[in-house]
Amino acid sequence: MAELLDEGLYLGRLVEAGLDTVGDKGSSRIYLTYEITDVLEGDDWSALESPVKRDVPFWLTDKAFDGTVDTLTRMGWNGDFENPVFTTEDVLENAQLDCKHEEYDGKTRDKWDLVNYRNGFTRKEVSSKDLRALQAKLKTKRSAEKKPDAA
Numbered sequence: 001m002a003e004l005l006d007e008g009l010y011l012g013r014l015v016e017a018g019l020d021t022v023g024d025k026g027s028s029r030i031y032l033t034y035e036i037t038d039v040l041e042g043d044d045w046s047a048l049e050s051p052v053k054r055d056v057p058f059w060l061t062d063k064a065f066d067g068t069v070d071t072l073t074r075m076g077w078n079g080d081f082e083n084p085v086f087t088t089e090d091v092l093e094n095a096q097l098d099c100k101h102e103e104y105d106g107k108t109r110d111k112w113d114l115v116n117y118r119n120g121f122t123r124k125e126v127s128s129k130d131l132r133a134l135q136a137k138l139k140t141k142r143s144a145e146k147k148p149d150a151a
Contacts, residue, residue, distance in 0.1 A: 002052065004110055010097045011038040011045060015053065017084040028060040030072065030084050034097060034112070056097065056112045071117050090116055 012034030021028050036052050038045040058068045073079075076087035086092060096115035101108050126134075 002054075004101070004108065005036070005052065005054075005099055006039070007099050007101055007110075009040040009115065010036045010099060011040075012036045012054070012095050012097050014086065014092050014095065017086065019081050019084065030058045030060065030068075030081070031055045032058070032086075032091070032114075034095060036097065054097070054099075054110070054112050056114055075114075075117055090114075 014032055015035045016033035017030065018033075019028065019030055033053055033055050036048065036054055038047050040046075058072055060068055072084075074088075075091045078085040078087075090096070091114065098113045098115050100111045100113070102111050103109075
């Protein structure tokens with residue numbers, strides 16, 4: 001088994017993408033293999049002593065299929081299961097990957113996720129109502145900061 005990396009944020013470069021089946025049930029998935037090169041330590045990225053390869057799975061089970069296809073599409077996927085290609089820059093180079101640990105069959109293993117695409121994450125526009133509320137909070141904060149201290 002591969003060396004377990006610490007939980008945290010990492011940078012990686014996509015080196016392979018493919019389709020396979022795993023487990024007793026033969027669950028299909030698209031996997032993205034990343035060469036992990038850096039780890040976030042505090043506010044700075046630090047190079048690993050030796051790059052390592054890790055897979056990020058995108059499951060194609062009946063339950064996960066629609067969400068997975070939507071996520072893959074946002075990632076610039078070409079729609080080809082046999083030869084998956086991705087075009088989105090934050091998927092290809094300097095991808096931010098999140099490493100978590102989980103227990104499986106009595107063993108601890110690392111689980112990898114792409115930060116900008118985890119759990120079907122989609123960026124949405126802020127509503128005009130929420131934007132006005134944020135602007136009002138900022139105005140109140142700045143007004144309070146400008147008031148001179150009472151003597």
